[in-house]
Structure formats: C-alpha cells, structure tokens
C-alpha cells in the first residue's frame with residue numbers, strides 16, 4: 301500500500317489545535333499529520349491530493365441513530381413523547397415480511413444520508429438486527445450495531461430470544477461491531493438490563509440505552525402508571541408483576557451498574573442537580589440529540605453543565621422518525637444557535653472524538669491521530685465556525701484511505 305497525502309488550508313485533527321496549511325499522510329490508517337511543508341518532505345514519494353481552501357476533519361461520528369427507520373419521515377408535531385410512540389404501535393403489528401421490507405428500504409437510505417452528511421461511523425440501535433446487520437457488515441460505513449432488547453410484562457418471556465438475536469456475532473466484521481441495547485426503562489425489566497450489562501462486561505462490548513428521555517419515565521418506574529402504562533394497555537400486554545423502582549431513571553441506571561461501565565445513555569433530557577452529580581461520578585456518556593429534542597419540545601438540555609462536570613457528552617440525530625434527516629452538522633448548528641458562546645471546538649468534539657468515545661471506538665476513529673483509520677470529512681470553508689454559520693455540506697468523504 302502506498303502512502304497518500306491530503307493537503308488543505310486547515311486540518312482540524314480534534315486532538316490538538318487546527319493546523320494551517322496542513323497535510324495528512326496515510327494508507328488505510330493515518331501515518332502522520334502536521335504542516336504541509338514537513339509532511340511533503342518526509343513523504344516525498346506519496347500521491348498528493350490537494351483540496352485547497354478547505355478544512356479537513358476526522359470522519360464525523362453519529363453516536364445515536366436508528367438507521368432501519370430511515371425510510372420514515374418525521375411525523376407532524378406530536379402531543380407528547382408517549383403519543384408519538386403510540387403512533388408507532390401499528391408498526392408492531394406488521395408482518396415479518398413488511399418489517400424486512402421496511403429495513404431493506406431504511407438501511408440504504410440511512411447509509412446514503414450518513415455519507416452525504418460526512419458521517420463515517422455510527423452508533424446505531426437496531427431492533428431488526430437480523431435484517432440490518434447483513435446489510436451493514438460490508439461497509440463502507442463503520443457501525444456499532446446495538447442489538448435492541450425489549451422484554452417486559454407479558455412480553456418478558458421474549459427476553460431469551462431477543463437477547464440471543466441482539467448478541468449474535470455472526471455478522472460481525474471489520475465494519476460492524478456488535479453491541480447490545482436494552483431499549484428503555486419502560487420496555488425492559490431489571491432482569492433484561494442485567495443480562496445485557498453482564499454480556500457487555502464479559503465480552504468488552506458497547507452497551508446503549510435510552511434514558512430519562514421523557515418525564516413520564518419516573519412515574520412509570522415508581523407507580524406503573526402514566527402515559528407509558530397507557531401504551532402497554534393499548535398493546536394489551538400489561539401485567540402487574542413489572543417491578544417498581546423509586547428514584548427515577550438515573551438512579552435506576554446507577555443501581556443496575558450501568559453507570560460503572562462506559563454505557564451510552566441516549567438523551568438524558570430530564571436530570572436534576574443530584575442526578576447530574578450521580579452521572580458525573582460514573583463512566584457513562586450522554587448523547588444529546590438536539591433536533592429530536594426540539595421536535596418533542598423538551599425543556600433546555602443540561603449538556604453544558606454536564607460537560608463542565610466532566611461528563612462525556614456527544615451528539616446524535618436519533619432516527620428520521622423524530623429528526624428531519626441524519627445531517628449531524630445541522631444538530632451542531634442548532635447547538636451553536638442555542639449557545640452562541642459555547643466553544644466551537646467543543647461542539648465539533650461532540651460529533652467526533654466525544655462521539656467516538658460514546659460508542660467505544662475512540663481508539664480507532666474520531667480524531668486525525670496516527671494509528672487511527674484514515675476517515676476524513678472535508679468542507680469547503682475557512683474555519684470550523686464558518687461551517688456552523690452556513691449550510692455547506694461536505695465536498696468529499698474519505699473512509700479507510702479511499703475517497704467515497
């Protein structure tokens with residue numbers, strides 16, 4: 301394999317300050333990065349790709365998506381989160397062939413959007429992983445495929461089957477790493493969470509869950525009532541043996557041991573001061589999905605306080621059922637709009653190195669660091685700030701040393 305060089309007016313490695321007139325030497329992995337003059341003299345026989353007045357970032361990382369739902373469009377504004385979920389219920393009565401068809405349309409649409417918007421790695425939760433994984437295992441997108449587990453009430457008996465499907469390693473490849481996702485505290489009982497966490501610990505694998513997404517979670521955990529209970533009643537699958545838990549979803553996660561592991565917590569839209577302290581003492585990452593958050597009209601997210609307390613916070617899009625599309629940079633643009641004083645480089649970290657940490661891939665992707673994969677996203681813009689203050693989309697995306 302011969303060495304290639306990408307040269308641009310700015311390189312933003314994300315593990316150090318931007319380099320003006322920089323260059324990256326790489327094969328399938330990054331060999332070296334620095335100022336263009338020294339890179340060119342050190343690698344004089346390399347093939348040179350000069351992208352001129354552009355900024356090269358590491359390939360972006362979307363820490364929370366559901367690619368199989370990419371064939372859906374965002375529904376009209378929901379009355380509430382539970383109401384939105386209830387609208388998804390008819391999908392649970394689809395035939396196996398219908399579900400497979402939905403996944404077969406959704407996955408390519410989701411992959412196409414990721415690449416178009418500069419995302420080269422994704423933490424994706426898949427309920428239908430028996431269909432989605434074979435479609436994702438050959439790349440070119442890097443995927444942590446969190447197999448989703450739901451098992452509660454009259455459906456608790458499905459745990460063995462769902463767990464076995466979610467943790468099946470048959471489709472694992474150099475592009476696809478298998479993780480597991482107990483869905484949420486209103487769909488998985490502690491027994492299911494424990495099984496998933498035990499698997500993650502034993503096999504050193506990523507685990508993700510939706511947590512504190514809606515204020516109704518605490519009501520449901522504490523009393524078995526509220527909109528989530530109504531959802532179960534609508535499905536006709538409730539029973540009264542579902543364990544109760546006093547103290548809300550964040551303490552629930554802590555007591556299960558999820559915060560002692562680098563668990564990915566999607567959303568955490570509801571978090572008081574004590575809960576913030578609990579998260580800060582743990583190892584979990586929080587993934588904030590700004591446009592999805594706005595779609596549901598949740599109160600302001602405490603991401604800046606989380607960052608200030610040392611919690612790893614990343615951005616994600618969530619699925620096309622709650623986000624207009626998978627344009628992760630539009631989520632950063634929304635953050636820049638919400639918090640114009642927040643450091644622009646921190647925002648970009650949330651879509652690169654922090655997101656890579658959240659999905660357990662920080663040793664492979666997320667920064668332009670020698671040894672990591674040669675995945676790059678290139679924008680024709682003068683600075684990281686200028687990208688956020690325009691609607692520019694990537695001019696080129698490179699994965700594993702090749703232009704896509």
Ligand SMILES: [Zn+2]
Pocket residue numbers: 364365366425510566618619
């Ligand atoms: Zn989600």
